Amino acid sequence: MDTLWPILSHPFTWGLALGLLIAGFILKNAFTSKAHLNREIKRSKEDLDQLQKHLNTHLKITATGNDRLEKDLSSLKEQNENLRVNIAALQQRPGRAEARQLQILETAVARMREQAPGFAQAWEQAVRQATADQDAAESGLSKLIRKVLPSSSSSSAALGDSLALPPPEEKAGSAGS
Numbered sequence: 001m002d003t004l005w006p007i008l009s010h011p012f013t014w015g016l017a018l019g020l021l022i023a024g025f026i027l028k029n030a031f032t033s034k035a036h037l038n039r040e041i042k043r044s045k046e047d048l049d050q051l052q053k054h055l056n057t058h059l060k061i062t063a064t065g066n067d068r069l070e071k072d073l074s075s076l077k078e079q080n081e082n083l084r085v086n087i088a089a090l091q092q093r094p095g096r097a098e099a100r101q102l103q104i105l106e107t108a109v110a111r112m113r114e115q116a117p118g119f120a121q122a123w124e125q126a127v128r129q130a131t132a133d134q135d136a137a138e139s140g141l142s143k144l145i146r147k148v149l150p151s152s153s154s155s156s157a158a159l160g161d162s163l164a165l166p167p168p169e170e171k172a173g174s175a176g177s
Contacts (some may be wrong), residue, residue, distance in 0.1 A: 108123065111130065
């Protein structure tokens with residue numbers, strides 16, 4: 001112990017011991033920080049993997065939804081085209097022209113009842129006017145209104161009036177005498 005005491009009392013030994021103690025604390029802190037950073041890196045990698053899985057799932061769901069919407073859109077376009085062709089075919093079917101001509105003639109007859117003096121000229125004029133009215137009704141806002149409101153009271157009343165028989169005319173002088 002006699003030889004150890006002069007070595008321990010030397011200032012170099014105290015400085016070396018103090019330096020080694022500080023180095024030990026720094027080394028312990030370094031290992032602790034490294035372990036903490038490794039845990040943080042591992043957690044970040046797990047989060048990244050989880051986010052990538054979530055993104056992949058989301059993209060698959062979106063792609064599936066887009067594919068379904070595209071299929072629905074193409075089927076709706078096909079249905080629209082089929083309905084357009086069917087409507088065109090139904091408008092061209094036999095009987096449509098006859099119904100139109102019947103409506104024109106009924107309108108002309110109704111007008112003739114009002115303008116009876118010169119029947120032949122008035123008849124031709126009434127037919128031309130009824131044809132022009134029907135053409136205007138089929139190509140404009142009236143057609144749209146007629147399709148939207150097919151049973152409006154004014155058109156059914158006008159049609160009913162034109163199809164009804166005229167009331168019998170009573171002679172004022174012959175009934176009482």
